[in-house]
Amino acid sequence: MEHIVRPMERGDWGEIVEIFFQGIQSNNSTFHYECPSYEEWDAIHTKDCRLVIEDGGEVVGFAALTPFSSRECYKGVASVSIYIDGDHQHGGYGTELLSALVAESEKCGYWTLEASIFETNAPSIKLHEKCGFRVVGVRERLGKDRFGVWRSVVLMERRIQTDKAGGCDCAQMKKAQAEQAEREKHMMD
Numbered sequence: 001m002e003h004i005v006r007p008m009e010r011g012d013w014g015e016i017v018e019i020f021f022q023g024i025q026s027n028n029s030t031f032h033y034e035c036p037s038y039e040e041w042d043a044i045h046t047k048d049c050r051l052v053i054e055d056g057g058e059v060v061g062f063a064a065l066t067p068f069s070s071r072e073c074y075k076g077v078a079s080v081s082i083y084i085d086g087d088h089q090h091g092g093y094g095t096e097l098l099s100a101l102v103a104e105s106e107k108c109g110y111w112t113l114e115a116s117i118f119e120t121n122a123p124s125i126k127l128h129e130k131c132g133f134r135v136v137g138v139r140e141r142l143g144k145d146r147f148g149v150w151r152s153v154v155l156m157e158r159r160i161q162t163d164k165a166g167g168c169d170c171a172q173m174k175k176a177q178a179e180q181a182e183r184e185k186h187m188m189d
Helices: 010-026 038-044 093-107 122-130 171-188
Strands: 003-007 051-055 058-067 077-084 112-118 134-144 150-159
Touching: 003 093, 010 038, 010 051, 010 058, 010 077, 051 093, 058 093, 077 093, 077 122, 093 112, 093 122, 112 122, 122 134, 122 150
Parallel strands: 077 112
Antiparallel strands: 003 051, 051 058, 058 077, 112 150, 134 150
């Protein structure tokens, strides 16, 4: 069977919500207690960078971004969500999907991706590391799971490669830098 990564469509929601429900039931993927409606989910995720992975025409995983903040200075920072159907985990689907999400996010001007992963979810931490994320800290007892147990999360991030040596070269950042230079010029006049 061939698997394909493609943009998410509204019609995929039935399969997506089933996969998300598995994440809730695992008690190792999300603080959510119940599945959101499509409208609730759509309202908090970016309109770009929504992907699914199919195996034999069946959606077996999805990934999407949530804006880090509504502030202009953080427009290139987003939080990652990735879920793979339980029957398809450990088959390379997560790596392929997350790699595609990273590539798509860079095309769309994101310079930092972050992920908050339950400290006990070693496979997800390993997946993110494989795709260029690094651990930046642990947020202890951040929230309570659906059973009322305090859970800690590992905070991971991935920066665009062109920013490693300093100075982002994405168009969005260049525009912001030019606008800042113009403001500074007017302040000196």
